[in-house]
Amino acid sequence: MLSLLAMKIGILGFQGAVVEHQQHIEKIGEEAVVVRYPGQLDDLDGIILPGGESTTMGKLLNRTGMMEPLKEKILQGLPVWGTCAGMILLAKNLVNDSVRHLAVMDIEVKRNAYGTQIDSFDMEVSLPEISPKPEPLVFIRAPYIIRAGEGVRVLCRVDGHIVAARQGHMFATSFHPELTDSLAFHRYFAEICREDREG
Ligand code: GLN
Numbered sequence: 001m002l003s004l005l006a007m008k009i010g011i012l013g014f015q016g017a018v019v020e021h022q023q024h025i026e027k028i029g030e031e032a033v034v035v036r037y038p039g040q041l042d043d044l045d046g047i048i049l050p051g052g053e054s055t056t057m058g059k060l061l062n063r064t065g066m067m068e069p070l071k072e073k074i075l076q077g078l079p080v081w082g083t084c085a086g087m088i089l090l091a092k093n094l095v096n097d098s099v100r101h102l103a104v105m106d107i108e109v110k111r112n113a114y115g116t117q118i119d120s121f122d123m124e125v126s127l128p129e130i131s132p133k134p135e136p137l138v139f140i141r142a143p144y145i146i147r148a149g150e151g152v153r154v155l156c157r158v159d160g161h162i163v164a165a166r167q168g169h170m171f172a173t174s175f176h177p178e179l180t181d182s183l184a185f186h187r188y189f190a191e192i193c194r195e196d197r198e199g
Contacts, residue, residue, distance in 0.1 A: 006029060006030045006031045007030045007031065007045040007046060007190050007193045007194055007197070008030075008031045008033060008043065008044055008045050009025050009030055009031065009032055009033070009044065009045060009046045009047065009048060009189075009190065009193060010032075010033050010034075010035040010040065010041070010044040010046070010047040010048070011025070011032060011033070011034055011035060011047070011048045011050060012035055012036075012047065012048065012049050012050060012057070012061075012086075013034035013035055013036045014036065014052070014056070014057050014060040014061075015052045015053065015056060015057065015060075016050040016051045016052020016053070016057070016085060017050045017051050017052070017083070017176060017178050017179060018034060018050055020050075020176075020178035020179060021048050021050055021083075021178045021186075022034065023178075024177070024178050024183055024186040025048075025186055025190070027183055027186075028183050028186050028187050028190060030186075030190050035047065036064065037064065037066070038064070038065050038066050038069045038070075041066070041069055041070060041073050041078075044073075044078065045079070045193040045194075045196070045197050046078065046079035046080065046081070046189065046190075046192065046193035046196070047070070047073075047074075047078060047079070047080050047081075048080075048081045048082075048083070048086065048189070049080065049081070049082040049083070049085070049086030049089050049090065050083055050084075050085070050086055050178070051083050051084030051085045051086060051140065051176050052084075052085045053085060054085040054086075054088035054089055054101065054111065055097075055099070057085060057089060057101075058089065058099060058101040061089075061101065061102075067101070067102070070102065071102045071103075071104060074102065074104045074169075074170065075104060077169055077196065078169070079169040079170075079171075079189070079192045079193045079196050080104075080169065080170050080171070081171040081172070081173070081185075081189045081192075082105075082170075082171075082172045082173075083172075083173050083175070083176055083177070083178065084140065084141075084142055084143065084173070084174060084175065084176055085143075086172070087107075087109060087143055087145075087172040087173065087174060088101065088109055088111055088143050089101040089102050090102055090103075090104055090105040090107070090170060090172055091103065091105060091107050091108065091109040091145075091172075092104070092105060092106055092107065092108070092149075093107075093108040093109070093147075094108070094109055094110075094111060095108060095109070095110045095146060096110055096111055096112075097111055104170065105152070105167050105170045105172060106148070106149030106150070106151060106152055106167060107145045107147065107148050107149065107152060107162075107165060107167075107172065108145065108146050108147040108148075109143045109144070109145055109146070110143055110144060110146050111143050112141050112142075112143070113142065113143050113144045113146075113161070113174075114139065114141075114142055114144075119140070119141045119142075120138075120139060120140045120141065121139050122136060122137060122138045122139065123136075123137055123158070124136055124137070125137050125156060125158065127155055127156050127164065129155055129188075130155065130164075130184050130185060130188045131182070131184035131188075135177070135180075135182050135184055135185070136180045136181075136182060137156075137158070137163070137175040137177075137180075138175055138176045138177075138179045138180055139163075139174060139175050139176075140176060140179075142163070142174040142175060143174055144158075144161040144162060144163050144174050145161070145162035145163070145165055145172070145174075146161075146162075148162055148165055149167070151167050151168065152165050152166070152167040153165060153166045153167070156173075163175060166192075169192060169196055171188075171189055171192060173185065
């Protein structure tokens, strides 16, 4: 019975690809809520931290008083998916930035890792855990993971670099599935939320 209920999935709504995530969540039949205030964190089944600019999003998380409550919720088990800048917000360590943001996921991340020459590109990659067919991946000034801790499962590598990983209820991708027609990643995240809610 419970599985018939839509998951209520928040999207951190300060900047970046918010509307695109919202549309993908609605297309798979789940409920999307744009989150800008700490009080909105209370009844979510999961939250997406979109791409954008991690430095700006970090500042806004602090300014709105959301940094600590969001961190607390994630540490208590709220499912979270960080795409691109969102991955940077989740990382416990950044190799080329002195700032740490939520610092909840045991990954070490390099910002703008592909340099300026190839700062945006796309490709098709096979990710058996997420989709039975090759998926389009779009990278925009993307970070990648240079070290994943013991509890972190690597889901995808491109040219030897980790670009998708999962640590229990925390999921991070260097790329932007919300900018493609694929719904596979949003379905995968909704499943993490559903498993969590239904135990
Ligand atoms: N380069 C951005 C940052 O460091 C991330 C880019 C993105 O989210 N598309 O925050």
